[in-house]
Amino acid sequence: MSSNDKDDASHSGTGDQAGDSSDHAVGKGRAGTRENDIRNTEAVKSTIADQMSRLQQANANLVVATIEARKLAEQVQMAKGELDHLAHHDTLTGLPNRILLNDRLAQAIALAQRSGKQFAVLFMDLDGFKHINDSLGHSVGDQLLQSVGKRLLGCVRQSDTISRQGGDEFVALLTDINHPEDTALAVQKMLAAIALPHHIDQQDLHISASIGISIYPDDGMDTETLIKHADTAMYQAKSKGGTTYAFFEQEMTDRAIERQSTEASLRLALERREFVLHYQPLIDLHSGTIVGIEALVRWRHPQRGLLAPADFVPIAEDSGLILPLGRWVLREACCQAQAWQDMGLPPVTIAVNTSALEFRAKDFLVSLCGILEETRLQPRYLELELTESVLMQDASSTHSVLHALSAMGVHLAVDDFGTGYSSLSYLRRFPIDTLKIDCSFINSMTDNANDASLVSAMISMGKSLKQRVIAEGVETAQQAAFLLDQQCDEGQGFFFAHPMAAKALIPMLQPGFSVKPYLH
Ligand code: C2E
Ligand code: MG
Ligand code: MG
Numbered sequence: 447m448s449s450n451d452k453d454d455a456s457h458s459g460t461g462d463q464a465g466d467s468s469d470h471a472v473g474k475g476r477a478g479t480r481e482n483d484i485r486n487t488e489a490v491k492s493t494i495a496d497q498m499s500r501l502q503q504a505n506a507n508l509v510v511a512t513i514e515a516r517k518l519a520e521q522v523q524m525a526k527g528e529l530d531h532l533a534h535h536d537t538l539t540g541l542p543n544r545i546l547l548n549d550r551l552a553q554a555i556a557l558a559q560r561s562g563k564q565f566a567v568l569f570m571d572l573d574g575f576k577h578i579n580d581s582l583g584h585s586v587g588d589q590l591l592q593s594v595g596k597r598l599l600g601c602v603r604q605s606d607t608i609s610r611q612g613g614d615e616f617v618a619l620l621t622d623i624n625h626p627e628d629t630a631l632a633v634q635k636m637l638a639a640i641a642l643p644h645h646i647d648q649q650d651l652h653i654s655a656s657i658g659i660s661i662y663p664d665d666g667m668d669t670e671t672l673i674k675h676a677d678t679a680m681y682q683a684k685s686k687g688g689t690t691y692a693f694f695e696q697e698m699t700d701r702a703i704e705r706q707s708t709e710a711s712l713r714l715a716l717e718r719r720e721f722v723l724h725y726q727p728l729i730d731l732h733s734g735t736i737v738g739i740e741a742l743v744r745w746r747h748p749q750r751g752l753l754a755p756a757d758f759v760p761i762a763e764d765s766g767l768i769l770p771l772g773r774w775v776l777r778e779a780c781c782q783a784q785a786w787q788d789m790g791l792p793p794v795t796i797a798v799n800t801s802a803l804e805f806r807a808k809d810f811l812v813s814l815c816g817i818l819e820e821t822r823l824q825p826r827y828l829e830l831e832l833t834e835s836v837l838m839q840d841a842s843s844t845h846s847v848l849h850a851l852s853a854m855g856v857h858l859a860v861d862d863f864g865t866g867y868s869s870l871s872y873l874r875r876f877p878i879d880t881l882k883i884d885c886s887f888i889n890s891m892t893d894n895a896n897d898a899s900l901v902s903a904m905i906s907m908g909k910s911l912k913q914r915v916i917a918e919g920v921e922t923a924q925q926a927a928f929l930l931d932q933q934c935d936e937g938q939g940f941f942f943a944h945p946m947a948a949k950a951l952i953p954m955l956q957p958g959f960s961v962k963p964y965l966h
Contacts, residue, residue, distance in 0.1 A: 539595035569676035573688035575614035724945035734962030741779035829857035834866025852877035885919020
């Protein structure tokens, strides 16, 4: 029963209870009841209308809420999509990142396993990108990376993946290849596309890349191995001078492992005193007497025997170990030269090879002065052999260090002359005392007319610049005679003497000794 029904009952009940039984009273009472009924009906209607309107409002609210909920759901979905994209793509280039590449590689492996097909993984590194980034700024570097990314995308099929690993490294997945040679074509296309000028910030930038290739399943059965081997092959391409590509070969890994173990044992070799210097005389071609001695380092490797510099100096240079090694060589060579003098032998200049890294070390001069003082060797008996690449670095520090050395009386020689850069302007700028013509020219000059002319030109150039000229790698009497004929005054090579232990050199350092008898 509603509250209105209750009201009705109470109203009629009240009339009866009052004992008002007259017609008027009755009629009046009926009319009152009708009024009441009407009023009640109106009230009911208004209540219903009110409720209806509230219901409609609620309904409208519900519709709005539903629409908003749907919008929100869409937004959440979109945000999820964006997050997903962000998690799987590189923000700078928009290319797939490492995570997505790994997914695609896993898919490619699964697919190739079923179909028996091959696919290729390419590891790309831009050559000299750091230089552009450092000299032109990060914004230009970033735009260059974006441009390279676009070019790479333009070289591959829709089904292939180009990803950016970070820095200037890109990894590509080329699926469905029939022969590894197909990959070479795609890679050549990529190298050509990257090499075209990139127009950035109103300038044309040029860049090249080195690409390493590994092929599934031959070069690896899993994602990690395939990428690692493509990376190893990329280093191979880099070592060929860049702007090229290389396929992975097992030999590379073997070499890399050997290199790692060499580096590890190099670290201990100094402490274990495993290095030794051998000495090779420089000969006056006219008199046959010794005019200098070059110190050449060797490594008495406990397992591999006596190793030549080619087996470990490049590794020492890459790892920075050349710094302590170079210091040891310099101290040992100066010490030995002074020891010969202390034995009463006539003083000779000792030549020491100096790597670029050593020469550019901040404490190079201080360390050298310390060594000279410690060993008591006069600076005029020391000659530093530098390569052309060191001298081409036209840093102001190169200039000041060379002049400081020269002022001290230390001699300076250009080693492997003729093999480095074509510009010779450094010969004017720096106080160079000696040119050592590289053995490759001497080796072929008696058979090759061009090399003979070059040797002859190098000799006259050195002489006109008042420099000593030494021919390296003289192996035959014919070569020695040819050099004399060209007015070259000094030579070094197996024809006169091999590099030898310090003790073995003592008889050759005695006054009046000459290798002349060997010349005839
Ligand atoms: P380099 O300074 O040009 O030294 C001359 C190289 O030629 C030596 O090789 C020497 O043994 C070799 N040689 C001498 N006469 C002849 C010859 O008649 N024919 C031929 N074919 N070769 C001859 P080595 O001792 O193997 O040294 C190779 C290079 O390693 C050196 O070339 C030098 O650049 C570097 N090196 C040697 N010792 C050191 C060192 O203590 N520090 C640094 N940084 N580099 C060093
Ligand atoms: Mg040398
Ligand atoms: Mg040389």
